[in-house]
Amino acid sequence: MSTEEQGVQNAQNAQKVHVDGLGKRYESDRQTVQALQDVNFGVDDGEFVCIVGPSGCGKTTLFRLIAGLEDPTTGAVRLDGTPVEGPGTDRGMVFQEYGLFPWRTVRENVSFGLEEQGVEKAERGRRTSEMLELVGLDEFADAYPRELSGGMKQRVGIARALAVDPELLLMDEPFGAVDAQTRDMLHEELLSIWSETEKTVLFVTHDVEEAVTLSDRVVVMAADPGRVREVVDVDLARPRERTDAEFAEYVEHIRGLIGE
Amino acid sequence: MSKESGTVGVAGVSVGAGDEESLRSRLFGDESGLRNVGLGLLGTVAFLLVWHLGALAVGGILLPTPLAVAQAFLTELTAPVTFVLPVLGTEIPATRLPVKLVESLYHYIPGLLIGSVLGIASGVAMGWSGSLDAALTPVTRVLRPIPPLAWIAFAIIWLGVNHNGAAFIVGIGAFWINFYNAYSGVEGVPTDLKEVAASLGVDDDLTMIRKVVLPAASPSIMTGIRTSIGQCWMIVVAAELFGAPGVGFQIINAAQNLSMDVSVAYMLVISAVFLVSDGVFRRVEQNVLEWRA
Known part of the structure; x- marks a missing residue:
């Protein structure tokens, strides 16, 4: 690899996200839809x-x-x-319709990803509390999603996405x-x-x-x-x-x- | 699902209210206050009165009076019989009505449990796997409309006129009710939830089913179980009409001896057992689904 190519590579690597010639076509029997064509940008x-x-x-x-x-x-x-x-x-995802697990409390929603990663219980609790504090919902940790307003639900969504870092x-x-x-x-x-x-x-x-x-x-x-x-x-x-x-x-x- | 003591308290209150509600609403159909309880009592008394007068007018065997039924109930409740423990063969002194109820439970409970477990498992599997669904949908479409009792001939030649045969019929009933509730519950799990779970590290089917699909489908699954708890009592009675021992057999047997009062007493036993089992399961349901409004 030449120094110049290396430089290009490094520049790309410095970018977190690199969307490169992205295209998406949906084909069905009746029609073809080109949803995306040659999308390029970086973040x-x-x-x-x-x-x-x-x-x-x-x-x-x-x-x-x-x-x-x-x-x-x-x-x-x-x-x-x-x-x-x-x-x-x-990549942590946050949806318009929140996508909270209704059978889990706020705390249990936020710790879901940590459970999947096999994070130990004590560390999970600590990290979850930290996230709840970050979004200002520590007082609602034991509430179920149905008890929250839309804005609060979305804060839970953000905390849950951020919990797995x-x-x-x-x-x-x-x-x-x-x-x-x-x-x-x-x-x-x-x-x-x-x-x-x-x-x-x-x-x-x-x-x-x-x-x-x-x-x-x-x-x-x-x-x-x-x-x-x-x-x-x-x-x-x-x-x-x-x-x-x-x-x-x-x-x-x-x-x-x-x-x- | 945590039910730690420190929760908001909504759970405790709703369960408390639920007890009262279920008992009262079971009996009177509504829980909006004392007035309705009064009306419910009035209606019950009026019904008993009309029944009594009707029985007096018709006379004798055709329609027993409420009092005759109550008396028959007490007689059945106290009539001494020996109860032979199945398998062990030990003889225990008992009374007739509880023994008949226990006999019914001998096929009701295994039939309900096995049918429900298999029904839920198949429903979840078919709701989850598109190819399994496509492969088995024709079969389920054809088999489902067959009423459980239509299988009685098979039940008899395969298993005999006994607990096993009756349990088989009950099991078929429980299977389809639970199958369809589990199936539609799993199909209705929002895509969002599965996608969120995937983004949070769930990357195999079993974990997805256990941690997302089953809890999300649990309201529908619970409805299936509750419906089958009730429906299976209906099936028990029908299955026993063919000779398996139990409460249902008593209903038809007493009627054949023209002891209509005894027959009606056992009919009321079915009703009581249904009310109790449904009420108990409602409480279980409220606890399991406390996260719902």
Whole structure:
């Protein structure tokens, strides 16, 4: 390997996530749908990246491919240089509908992944309590999911995903099912969790303001076929104010790209 | 599922309320206050009165009075018989009614247990495995509509007119009820939950079934067990009409001797046993499924 190639390799390795020529085609008897075509982008270690786009742009498909829940037709997703094959504990998932285990208490939900990893009981308890404290739910440790509000459920979802210490936090419209006020609060909390844990976050949303509020960079997608329109660097200091002129410019620019 | 003493207390309260609710609602169909209990008592008394008057009008053997039934019940409850322990052959002095009930339980319990376990296991396996489902769906479609009693001829030639034969019939009934509840429960497990579990490190089928699929399907499985607990009493009676000893046999045997009061007394035994077993299982269900609202 030449020094130059080595350099390229290192640059790629420095990136946490590398999406490389990713394509996904769904074929049925009646029709073929090109959900994604030649999607390329990278996410740096510790970066917060949002994926936005109109419905049908394949952002959920992209999420599922990165999560390993589906296999790509072409290309690959690499995490720390290793191609993704199937779901794994290196990628923590957070869903819009929470996906909490209703038969487990908050504490038992959060410790699920640790149990699977064979972490010892004492260490599991310690780690679970730490996560619950991080999302501010220590007082609800013994409650069942049905007893929680939507915002609280999603905090459990985040704590559960983070408990196994994943390399990447993957979130698919996680705040789509909560009211606007709760969402603002959850944004602040997520950002503070992010800066505290220094995790890399990949966040799928259809809400442009949400994307600009949260991310370092926004991957803007277009539909038919699903592809990357542009990757926008959001160069704004945090905390960000929606009333800011610059904030509004970013939002307008991205909306223009989407065609809203 | 933890039921540590430190939990929110919702569990304790709901179980406490559940006891009262189940007992009262079993008897009166509602639990919304004293008024309904009063109405329930009134209705019961009115029913007994109409029954009594009707029995007096019809007279004699055709319809026994409630009092005659109560008397027959007491007689059956106290009539001394010797009970021969199966297998051991030891003779124990006992009374008739409990002995008949125990005889029914000898085929009810094994039939219910074996049928339920096999039904749940097959239902979970077919609900989980798409290829097993595809392979066996035609067979299950054809076999399921056959009423358990239609198997009586096989039960008799294979096993005889005895506990085994009756248990077989009960088992078939329990099997299908539990099979379909387990099957639909497993099929209905949200994909989200399985995907989350996979992302948290569950990477083999057995772990997925044990830690995600079974708990998620447990409400449906529990419904199946409870339904079969009730249905199997109906099947027990029917199976005993063919000669296996027990409460059901007493019902038909007494009627053939024109002792309608005794017959009705045993009919009420079935009802009582059903109410008790259903009530007990409801409590079990509430405890197992305490995580549900």
